[in-house]
Amino acid sequence: MKRVLxxxxxxxxxxxxxxxxxxxxxxxxxxxxxxxxxLKMIDLGRYLPFEEESDLARVDSSLKLxxxxxxxxxDGAAALVPVYASVIDNCYPEGCVTYEGxxxxxDNTYGENFTSDSKMQYQNTIRGFDALVEGNVDLFxxxxxxxxxxxxxKEKGVELEIVPIGLESFVFFVNEDNPVDDLTVDQIRAIYxxxxxxxxxxxxxxxxxxxxxxxxxxxxQTMMEKFMQGDMLSHRKLxxxxxxxxxxxxxxxxxxxxxxxxxxxxxxxxxxxxxxNIRNGSYPISANFYVVYRKDNDNPNITRIVDWLLSExxxxxxxxxxxxxxx
Amino acid sequence: xxDKAFIRIFSIILILGFIVTAAHLFYAYKAYxxxxxxxxxxxxxx
Numbered sequence: 332m333k334r335v336l337x338x339x340x341x342x343x344x345x346x347x348x349x350x351x352x353x354x355x356x357x358x359x360x361x362x363x364x365x366x367x368x369x370l371k372m373i374d375l376g377r378y379l380p381f382e383e384e385s386d387l388a389r390v391d392s393s394l395k396l397x398x399x400x401x402x403x404x405x406d407g408a409a410a411l412v413p414v415y416a417s418v419i420d421n422c423y424p425e426g427c428v429t430y431e432g433x434x435x436x437x438d439n440t441y442g443e444n445f446t447s448d449s450k451m452q453y454q455n456t457i458r459g460f461d462a463l464v465e466g467n468v469d470l471f472x473x474x475x476x477x478x479x480x481x482x483x484x485k486e487k488g489v490e491l492e493i494v495p496i497g498l499e500s501f502v503f504f505v506n507e508d509n510p511v512d513d514l515t516v517d518q519i520r521a522i523y524x525x526x527x528x529x530x531x532x533x534x535x536x537x538x539x540x541x542x543x544x545x546x547x548x549x550x551x552q553t554m555m556e557k558f559m560q561g562d563m564l565s566h567r568k569l570x571x572x573x574x575x576x577x578x579x580x581x582x583x584x585x586x587x588x589x590x591x592x593x594x595x596x597x598x599x600x601x602x603x604x605x606x607x608n609i610r611n612g613s614y615p616i617s618a619n620f621y622v623v624y625r626k627d628n629d630n631p632n633i634t635r636i637v638d639w640l641l642s643e644x645x646x647x648x649x650x651x652x653x654x655x656x657x658x
Numbered sequence: 659x660x661d662k663a664f665i666r667i668f669s670i671i672l673i674l675g676f677i678v679t680a681a682h683l684f685y686a687y688k689a690y691x692x693x694x695x696x697x698x699x700x701x702x703x704x
Binding site for chain 2: 341572575576585
């Protein structure tokens with residue numbers, strides 16, 4: 332009998348260990364950023380051009396390209412899909428966005444089924460930037476490219492034009508139940524340099540801080556590296572997984588596109604990242620977002636679109652998408 | 659239960675337990691490294 336109980340105890344031990352791993356880590360992971368699921372970070376079906384119910388900004392555009400025009404191929408970061416999808420919706424002729432099989436699906440390898448000749452593509456920051464450099468994409472909507480991406484373009488002899496078209500804030504967020512609502516810029520930098528490692532050091536409860544990072548060359552990671560002035564921890568620390576986390580993103584991606592009510596944005600230096608505080612410059616971590624194209628691309632419609640984006644109409648569209656215009 | 663049977667069953671449980679736990683740990687580590695940070699923070703229990 333004792334031996335049977337011992338065997339049962341051994342089985343229960345492994346069950347308990349695995350349950351612990353599940354509740355500590357596995358349960359919280361999801362929406363992986365590698366391989367096939369990377370591009371399902373957003374519900375792309377909400378932002379399809381020429382669909383009545385899409386969440387796009389529609390303005391009375393004076394720029395109307397036709398099927399006879401050489402239509403530039405647009406691609407971009409996940410957070411900027413509403414912007415470039417709105418450009419197509421406002422300025423391109425219907426029928427230029429095409430799907431394999433005829434209808435949209437986000438159920439294939441890369442999370443979308445645009446045909447190769449569709450004027451809208453969605454490859455996200457890392458693959459999309461490479462496609463721009465290779466010449467398969469004409470206009471790429473993104474946060475400022477990383478040093479690595481710029482070096483890669485230079486190495487291939489590609490010169491890029493990088494044009495700011497709007498303003499976005501970089502935000503830090505925590506779980507809704509975290510009592511901390513505000514951090515200073517210095518505190519955040521200290522957290523991401525492992526100089527502050529416990530929430531109690533910044534007015535919170537006695538829990539370890541788990542400073543989460545993103546994949547290299549993603550828009551938010553590049554922005555974070557810039558914010559940290561080149562001095563930050565290089566990867567997620569394994570042991571801090573037992574603590575309570577802090578993460579970062581762009582405001583509209585977090586609040587408008589993902590809209591998870593279980594997380595909250597933090598005020599920085601006492602200023603909350605709302606549109607007004609970004610526009611008046613009081614929120615301290617704002618950054619431009621850009622449209623990027625190859626300088627040697629001679630498609631005349633590229634500059635027409637860029638000029639339109641910088642016009643009153645284009646800026647109105649950007650504001651309509653939920654971002655902040657340049658002025 | 660004979661000694662032989664006990665040792666055999668115990669060894670099987672031990673080996674299977676370690677294999678399952680190691681595989682789970684490996685998966686959890688990979689998933690943690692790559693998971694959405696919004697999703698991860700959202701699922702946190704306070």
